[in-house]
Amino acid sequence: MTSMTAIVATKTRKQIDVWRMVGRIFLVFMLLYTALPMIWMLLTSIKSGFAAMQLPPQWWPNEPTLASYQKLLDPTNSVGQDFLRFFWNSLFVSTATTILAVIVAVPAAYAFSRFDFPGRKFLFFAVLLRNMFPAVIFLVPLFILMRLLGLVNTHGSLIITYLTFGLPLAIWLLKGFYDNIPYQLEQAARIDGATRFQAFLLIVMPLSTPGIIATAIYSFIGAWNEYIFAYTFLNRNEQLTLPVGIQRFFSENTTDFPGLMAASFIMSLPVVVLFLLLQRYFVRALTEGAVKH
Amino acid sequence: MAHVVLRDLVKTYGSFKAVNDVSLTVNDGEFVALVGPSGCGKTTTLNLVAGLIPITSGEIAIGDRVVNDVDPKDRDIAMVFQNYALYPQKTVYKNLAFPLQMRRLPRDEIDRKVKEAARVLDMTHLLERKPRELSGGQQQRVALGRALVRDPAVFLMDEPLSNLDAKLRVQMRSEIKRFHQDLKATIIYVTHDQLEAVTMADKMAVMNGGFLQQYNSPAQVFAHPVNMFVASFIGSPAMSLIPLEASTVDGRTVLTGAEGWTLPLSPLNARKVQRSTTKKVVLGARHSTIKLTSHAAPGAIPARAYTVEPTGDVTFVQALLSGALVNISVAPNIAVAPDEQIWLEFDQERMHLFDGATEMALKVD
Numbered sequence: 001m002t003s004m005t006a007i008v009a010t011k012t013r014k015q016i017d018v019w020r021m022v023g024r025i026f027l028v029f030m031l032l033y034t035a036l037p038m039i040w041m042l043l044t045s046i047k048s049g050f051a052a053m054q055l056p057p058q059w060w061p062n063e064p065t066l067a068s069y070q071k072l073l074d075p076t077n078s079v080g081q082d083f084l085r086f087f088w089n090s091l092f093v094s095t096a097t098t099i100l101a102v103i104v105a106v107p108a109a110y111a112f113s114r115f116d117f118p119g120r121k122f123l124f125f126a127v128l129l130r131n132m133f134p135a136v137i138f139l140v141p142l143f144i145l146m147r148l149l150g151l152v153n154t155h156g157s158l159i160i161t162y163l164t165f166g167l168p169l170a171i172w173l174l175k176g177f178y179d180n181i182p183y184q185l186e187q188a189a190r191i192d193g194a195t196r197f198q199a200f201l202l203i204v205m206p207l208s209t210p211g212i213i214a215t216a217i218y219s220f221i222g223a224w225n226e227y228i229f230a231y232t233f234l235n236r237n238e239q240l241t242l243p244v245g246i247q248r249f250f251s252e253n254t255t256d257f258p259g260l261m262a263a264s265f266i267m268s269l270p271v272v273v274l275f276l277l278l279q280r281y282f283v284r285a286l287t288e289g290a291v292k293h
Numbered sequence: 294m295a296h297v298v299l300r301d302l303v304k305t306y307g308s309f310k311a312v313n314d315v316s317l318t319v320n321d322g323e324f325v326a327l328v329g330p331s332g333c334g335k336t337t338t339l340n341l342v343a344g345l346i347p348i349t350s351g352e353i354a355i356g357d358r359v360v361n362d363v364d365p366k367d368r369d370i371a372m373v374f375q376n377y378a379l380y381p382q383k384t385v386y387k388n389l390a391f392p393l394q395m396r397r398l399p400r401d402e403i404d405r406k407v408k409e410a411a412r413v414l415d416m417t418h419l420l421e422r423k424p425r426e427l428s429g430g431q432q433q434r435v436a437l438g439r440a441l442v443r444d445p446a447v448f449l450m451d452e453p454l455s456n457l458d459a460k461l462r463v464q465m466r467s468e469i470k471r472f473h474q475d476l477k478a479t480i481i482y483v484t485h486d487q488l489e490a491v492t493m494a495d496k497m498a499v500m501n502g503g504f505l506q507q508y509n510s511p512a513q514v515f516a517h518p519v520n521m522f523v524a525s526f527i528g529s530p531a532m533s534l535i536p537l538e539a540s541t542v543d544g545r546t547v548l549t550g551a552e553g554w555t556l557p558l559s560p561l562n563a564r565k566v567q568r569s570t571t572k573k574v575v576l577g578a579r580h581s582t583i584k585l586t587s588h589a590a591p592g593a594i595p596a597r598a599y600t601v602e603p604t605g606d607v608t609f610v611q612a613l614l615s616g617a618l619v620n621i622s623v624a625p626n627i628a629v630a631p632d633e634q635i636w637l638e639f640d641q642e643r644m645h646l647f648d649g650a651t652e653m654a655l656k657v658d
Contacts, residue, residue, distance in 0.1 A: 187343075187365075190345070190364070195366065
């Protein structure tokens with residue numbers, strides 16, 4: 001009997017090992033799939049224009065150079081001027097979107113979580129309804145709306161649009177957070193001498209910091225990477241954001257691949273840095289909102 | 294410290310009346326337990342006193358001040374919550390300091406008071422820890438500390454012991470009682486555990502369905518329950534309630550069981566029964582007032598043992614009588630087997646009689 005169970009046990013153990021191996025191979029494949037283009041982007045960005053076009057490709061640049069980066073970041077030449085302006089535009093639009101998203105989402109999520117007001121369910125459903133359709137559907141209607149409002153060719157049109165798309169998930173994410181903060185904490189604070197607002201500010205807000213940070217990152221990345229609305233709403237060169245700017249900028253002349261890759265790399269930097277700094281909050285927000293304690 | 298007066302307190306949610314015309318006075322320095330089954334309105338009543346939910350009608354006074362429209366922070370109360378509600382991001386020290394900071398006390402005075410409270414509750418070594426690093430009992434103690442650091446007029450406690458394990462609960466029970474004796478604090482304490490109420494409180498307010506059933510000392514409530522609900526709720530095991538029929542045989546008032554036996558009543562009990570609105574009378578008897586014998590005796594009623602539960606120092610026997618289960622406690626050396634024929638003798642002096650229709654206790658003035 002005991003030898004039988006031992007055999008069965010080793011057999012299942014072996015099966016588990018096989019599945020674990022399969023899983024790891026899959027993960028390695030996924031890692032290569034996502035990381036290789038990034039590495040290639042980085043390698044190309046430090047090649048010369050000629051080296052980038054060579055066939056067979058130089059796997060490792062023979063003469064690595066930072067010339068493309070110098071050109072992009074140099075405000076004295078026209079390329080650098082444009083690029084830095086696009087960067088600044090993107091930063092402004094994304095930061096404004098993020099700040100406004102947090103300012104609106106925090107009280108909205110708190111209200112959805114704590115108060116029972118008429119139309120609460122309907123409103124919450126309405127908030128989520130937006131996310132059930134692909135964003136492109138709204139492209140033409142929003143363009144018409146922006147034209148009526150006189151907002152075409154302004155950064156305001158983008159900020160409003162990004163808020164429309166970013167807020168539903170931000171509110172939903174934060175509501176999950178507030179739902180998990182026991183109401184008794186606020187009651188205790190109010191008995192301990194806080195006003196309702198102080199209880200929110202001093203007790204609830206610090207506890208929901210991970211959620212707020214996650215919301216902010218989410219809004220920022222969404223706005224930073226967005227292409228199609230920026231492409232449609234903005235025409236004037238000095239207003240373009242990075243995704244549109246880079247695309248237009250380099251397709252105008254012959255495609256300067258090292259320059260394009262260097263620009264792409266610089267563009268992905270803020271997102272990567274934000275994520276590395278704050279990813280533990282982001283993960284906490286996504287998991288903590290989901291489970292009851 | 295201060296007294297608390299509730300006058301005709303009502304709280305409704307839509308058409309549901311959670312608290313129904315509750316009036317009671319908590320004297321200065323008194324420990325009052327609000328006790329009742331879940332959903333009886335006891336926690337709602339406490340939250341009304343705290344000001345955490347608005348009252349529908351009635352009046353609440355703390356000290357001599359009507360506080361109906363006063364913010365919780367200005368009511369001069371402290372509250373201990375069932376789940377302790379410690380601020381998870383703050384250390385124990387900061388948890389205790391928070392109510393003092395909100396009152397803008399000078400920093401050195403806050404420090405002195407926090408350390409004093411920590412010393413009293415024997416948790417000086419825990420001051421730098423976060424709540425999640427504490428055991429349930431320690432968290433309980435911090436919650437208590439946060440309440441007492443402020444020296445409030447009234448302490449409100451909402452089932453503070455129900456999250457603790459049985460052993461710790463007994464220990465904290467005596468600590469809170471000691472705390473009350475030392476501070477002469479006015480305490481309103483909500484619990485669903487009648488044993489907590491009986492052991493700790495000066496007075497207990499038994500609630501059911503939003504109504505205050507009885508408000509008196511535990512001894513009085515135990516000895517003279519006003520109705521069948523209070524009778525069955527207070528005491529463990531519960532008082533047995535046996536539905537019977539009253540009649541007069543040969544000029545004597547007797548109660549007749551469903552099995553046909555009769556129980557002649559003493560003159561005092563007979564006068565009580567005569568006040569019943571119908572012939573239906575419910576006999577209430579606590580386990581310790583029923584005498585169990587293994588043979589027929591004058592006045593003893595035949596019954597059949599149903600279950601036998603030895604607990605060590607006392608054995609509980611349940612018997613079926615007139616459709617009700619009757620609890621009897623006997624000495625552990627008395628051997629009773631399930632389904633055995635037994636005889637029960639009721640103590641006329643200590644039996645309770647209820648009107649079968651109104652469920653109110655029958656009394657003679």
